[in-house]
Amino acid sequence: PVVKIDPAGLPQRPNIHWMGQRRYDELPAFLAGWDVCLMPFALNASTRFISPTKTLEYLAAGKPVVSTPVRDVAQQYADVVPIAATPAEFVAACEGILAWDDSARLSFRASAALVVAGTSWDRTAAAMQDLLGRFDAGRVDRTTGVEESDTALDEAQA
Incomplete structure (x- = not known):
């Protein structure tokens, strides 16, 4: 997220890590430790027509995703990706995923695999x-x- 912005302006918290650019082959190791993949895109002219490749990449890795209502994500993936229009909805969606039991995780992975297989x-x-x-x-x-x-x-x- 540090393209065209000053990294010093990004939120600084103990649980936020700005990793910078990484090689593509390193990404599976990063994903392995994630519980929820976040796509908190701002809704503006720059994101109005985006189709984030990250959505399918995260789903292909079997990881749950929460996104803001980017049009393409909301239209194509709302069955498996919670769409959160407000910060409170975003937090609630993440907390809901973190509360999943093993059965819910397996069910999600099966649904995500079907979505990915269809593309x-x-x-x-x-x-x-x-x-x-x-x-x-x-x-x-x-x-x-x-x-x-x-x-x-x-x-x-x-």
């Missing part, structure tokens, strides 16, 4: 290819980007 670059590429095919076939309005229904398409061709 891949191959699936993303296939979905994009399908969308482009519908666009080329005239099924998507070139000015609005909205897909026409079969009925509207049939009427237009009649």
